[in-house]
Amino acid sequence: MKNLFEEVRIGDVTLKNRLGMAPMTRSRALPDGTPGELAAEYYGQRASFGLIISEGTQPSDDGQGYLNTPGIYTPSHIEGWKKITSRVHNEGGRIFIQLMHAGRVSHPDNTPHHRQAVAPSAIAPGVEMFTAEGMKDIPTPRELGQNEIKEVIQEFRTAAAAAIEAGADGVEIHGANGYLIQQFISENSNHRTDLYGGSIENRARFAIEVTKAVIDEIGADKTGIRFSPQGTLNGIMEGESGNDAYRYLIGELNKLGLAYLHIMNFGNEPFLQEIRQLWTHPLLVNRPGRSLDNLSVDLDNGVADVVTVGVWALANPDFIERLKQNAHLNEVDQNTLYGGDEKGYTDYPFLNQ
Numbered sequence: 531m532k533n534l535f536e537e538v539r540i541g542d543v544t545l546k547n548r549l550g551m552a553p554m555t556r557s558r559a560l561p562d563g564t565p566g567e568l569a570a571e572y573y574g575q576r577a578s579f580g581l582i583i584s585e586g587t588q589p590s591d592d593g594q595g596y597l598n599t600p601g602i603y604t605p606s607h608i609e610g611w612k613k614i615t616s617r618v619h620n621e622g623g624r625i626f627i628q629l630m631h632a633g634r635v636s637h638p639d640n641t642p643h644h645r646q647a648v649a650p651s652a653i654a655p656g657v658e659m660f661t662a663e664g665m666k667d668i669p670t671p672r673e674l675g676q677n678e679i680k681e682v683i684q685e686f687r688t689a690a691a692a693a694i695e696a697g698a699d700g701v702e703i704h705g706a707n708g709y710l711i712q713q714f715i716s717e718n719s720n721h722r723t724d725l726y727g728g729s730i731e732n733r734a735r736f737a738i739e740v741t742k743a744v745i746d747e748i749g750a751d752k753t754g755i756r757f758s759p760q761g762t763l764n765g766i767m768e769g770e771s772g773n774d775a776y777r778y779l780i781g782e783l784n785k786l787g788l789a790y791l792h793i794m795n796f797g798n799e800p801f802l803q804e805i806r807q808l809w810t811h812p813l814l815v816n817r818p819g820r821s822l823d824n825l826s827v828d829l830d831n832g833v834a835d836v837v838t839v840g841v842w843a844l845a846n847p848d849f850i851e852r853l854k855q856n857a858h859l860n861e862v863d864q865n866t867l868y869g870g871d872e873k874g875y876t877d878y879p880f881l882n883q
């Protein structure tokens with residue numbers, strides 16, 4: 531674990547170590563999308579991570595998928611996020627807000643306007659979603675018109691500006707896990723025949739235009755992006771041939787000088803190596819289900835500049851200290867991941883408690 535505790539430069543900030551907290555939805559925001567009262571404490575407790583990437587945060591009413599997720603598009607949202615970012619900064623941490631537009635992975639029961647969800651094509655993801663009335667099938671979304679696509683890009687732009695106004699060190703564009711951006715990239719969720727569908731260049735266009743708009747607004751050194759090549763979450767089926775879209779996309783994005791690329795790696799080692807070759811800026815690597823022995827392997831072999839962990843960060847506010855001391859880790863409580871109060875949120879014990 532030789533590199534884990536070294537500083538690293540990401541965009542225009544220096545991280546005090548190479549461990550990042552992966553973005554995690556916790557569904558504890560107020561009904562209007564303002565982050566909940568405990569959110570500042572939750573993130574502040576985890577400020578010993580070199581970088582915190584926040585839970586997915588919608589840029590608009592349409593962008594919301596799950597119940598009680600925070601937004602970053604109203605004055606109240608900005609005030610709520612200010613409390614979080616200042617707490618994290620006071621504790622010596624850094625935080626990027628993840629901009630997440632859920633697209634078709636949404637239910638009218640969960641959004642403030644209760645409208646039909648929007649997506650590149652009118653294709654339902656074929657999965658269920660939690661609502662206030664329990665699990666429900668996700669309905670078929672409505673296909674976005676070309677003018678509406680421009681409006682969604684504008685929403686990302688204003689949300690990025692709002693995140694910076696709220697004191698965030700930057701934003702991470704959520705291009706992973708089957709949400710709107712990946713719905714454009716993946717052939718099985720994008721059947722468009724216009725400029726935004728068909729060829730790889732066309733399916734990558736939305737991701738690139740969103741990224742360029744965000745960069746134009748807040749600067750490339752404050753902009754990161756996350757992808758999950760070959761991920762199958764939320765009805766996405768890309769397969770090995772889907773990697774060609776990422777080869778193109780990552781090559782194009784590399785020219786823009788982003789703060790970082792964040793990859794969820796599901797075990798395709800050759801492709802991760804290829805990404806490392808294509809991407810000349812900082813690379814964050816997340817490996818779902820990684821073992822602790824494996825934590826620094828991507829740093830040691832030069833693939834990653836930062837490794838991110840999800841569940842461990844959620845259950846261990848002082849994960850960094852525990853690593854340094856080789857101490858035991860708290861177990862995660864699966865029942866309190868989404869929604870609720872401080873239980874399973876801000877009450878995971880620190881080592882000295």
Ligand SMILES: Cc1cc2nc3c(=O)[nH]c(=O)nc-3n(C[C@H](O)[C@H](O)[C@H](O)COP(=O)(O)O)c2cc1C
Binds near residue numbers: 556839842
């Ligand atoms: C409760 C929970 C919520 C999550 N929410 C998000 C999210 O909002 N955005 C995102 O990109 N990934 C999300 N993820 C995925 C994590 O960022 C991470 O990739 C995943 O947990 C695998 O890493 P791990 O094995 O270290 O936990 C979530 C994961 C969990 C457990």
